[in-house]
Amino acid sequence: MSDQHDPAPYDALLLLSFGGPEGPDDVVPFLENVTRGRGIPRERLKEVGQHYFLFGGVSPINGQNRALLDALRADFAAAGLALPVYWGNRNWAPYLTDTLREMVRDGRRRIAVLTTSAYASYSGCRQYRENLADALAALEAEGLPVPRVDKLRHYFNHxxxxxxxxxxxxxxxxxxxxxxxxxxxxxxxxxxxxxxxxxxxxxxxxxxxxxxxxxxxxxxxxxxxxxxxxxxxxxxxxxxxxxxxxxxxxxxxxxxxxxxxxxxxxxxxxxxxxxxxxxxxxxxxxxxxxxxxxxxxxxxxxxxxxxxSATVGADPRFAAAVRDLVLERAAAERGTRPERCALGALGPSHDLCPVGCCPARAERPAAAGADSPYA
Known part of the structure; x- marks a missing residue:
């Protein structure tokens, strides 16, 4: 395999997203997941859920993630990139911990992670890293192998x-x-x-x-x-x-x-x-x-x-950009200096979130960063 199409050291890609209800009965339980720990009454959640009920209780995000999965798999196959793609969510099935459990049972040990959030913020980056740390801790408590997870860089300007x-x-x-x-x-x-x-x-x-x-x-x-x-x-x-x-x-x-x-x-x-x-x-x-x-x-x-105007969704150019991000990070992990594509004035973002990046109000472990407990 040429270096241009070599995903090593990665043996899988994880698409990590927010999740959403897939029917009316899912709406309030989904919102309970989203707001857990905030003490919001169930009746208030029913009011908030009216947005979803207008669309039959179905969030479009899961269908859109399935379309993106298909686009990624098709792009990877066409490019000769032999890297399986999995999908896990923060707040609804398929849940992140369940997906990581499946991945380690499939023998995956070094995982690149793409989040469906392109920019830096607590909710768009560090909170996903905290979710990853929680899921890895759950695997560790079950006696399962704990894989190395690396979050791909912010792609807002790719x-x-x-x-x-x-x-x-x-x-x-x-x-x-x-x-x-x-x-x-x-x-x-x-x-x-x-x-x-x-x-x-x-x-x-x-x-x-x-x-x-x-x-x-x-x-x-x-x-x-x-x-x-x-x-x-x-x-x-x-x-x-x-x-x-x-x-x-x-x-x-x-x-x-x-x-x-x-x-x-x-x-x-x-x-x-x-x-x-x-x-x-x-x-x-x-x-x-x-x-x-x-x-x-x-x-x-x-x-x-x-x-x-339209969002990128499952546009083939976005799928190709994800492939580019995976191969770029893989090359960097192998010790080379890959070309990093970026438009605008800011240049490409960091690979590894540094200490103090997008801090939370309450300190919690976060994976895939310089402060990760899972190296």
Whole structure:
């Protein structure tokens, strides 16, 4: 096998995601998993679950992960990369611990991990690392072999992630009436998080207002806006905004909210807008409800023409990017210096999360980082 297609030392890839209900009876138990330890009453969870009940109690995320699994396996096979791909979730079946148990029983001992979160933050990175540590501890308690797990680097600026989104913006602009297309604003959206979590996102050197989380999103937004300008000859005004806020109202979260921003655009005379969900890998519930339902209804109320561009989902270019990330990390683990693809101004992210990266409020073990108890 050539070095270009050698996954060694890895013997498997794990797709690690959030999980979601697959029917009405799953909704409240799923939300109990998500909010465990926060003391939220079951009746309140039923209210929160209305978003899912509008879609038959089914989150699209599991189906989208199955599609991504198929795309990854097809891409790996076509490239001659003999690496099995498994799937585990944080909050619903297939659960992470069950998947890791299956993997070690299949003889997997060195596992590359891809999370369905492209950016640095506690909830998008370290919490997954904590989940990995919990699962490894469970295997250890059962007397099973404990595999080495390595989380692949943040891929927010990898061409295979950015370029499909750029094409999605171009397609959405083309759907707008020609009379409003040139003046359309680009509204880049991502999940809001508490200001305190944003400010401490990424390595310690990146901590400060917005931290790495905001900096990375701004870099992607600017990269896409620049690419759209090059393709169309039009410099569309743009802004990074937030959606899907939860939690206590007195706790500051990143703003402005997407619906508030659409109202501001209309008041300022903007003729149209394209919502660009750069913070999301696929069209899961936050995209389908918060953008396609709530924000789109707000735009209709404002009489503001709006379109929502596509996420990368199972795009073949994203699958190829994952292959690139695996082979890049494998080469680095073998002691070579691979080429690392990245667009924008920030360059490729770190392989190993350093101590102090995206800290939690309460100290907990986290795997796949410089502070991992599982080397």
């Amino acid at each position: 061409p295979g992630f950015v370029e499909p989104m750029t094409e999605g913006v171009l397609a959405s602009l083309a759907e707008l009436d020609e009379s409003v297309r040139t003046g359309a604003h680009l509204v880049f959206t991502t999940h809001s998080i508490p200001d305190s979590a944003a400010d401490t996102s990424g390595p310690v050197a990146d901590h400060g207002p917005g931290g790495a989380y905001v900096r990375q999103h701004l870099d992607v937004a600017r990269t896409i806006a620049d690419a759209v300008r090059e393709k169309t000859g039009t410099d569309h005004p743009w802004k990074l905004v937030y959606q899907s806020r939860s939690g206590a109202p007195h706790v500051p979260w990143l703003e402005p909210d997407v619906c508030d921003h659409l109202a501001e655009l209309r008041a300022a005379g903007a003729p149209a807008a394209v919502m660009v969900p750069i913070g999301f890998v696929s069209d899961h519930m936050e995209v389908l409800y918060d953008l396609d339902t709530e924000a789109t209804a707000k735009a209709a109320e404002l009489e503001l023409p709006v379109r929502r």
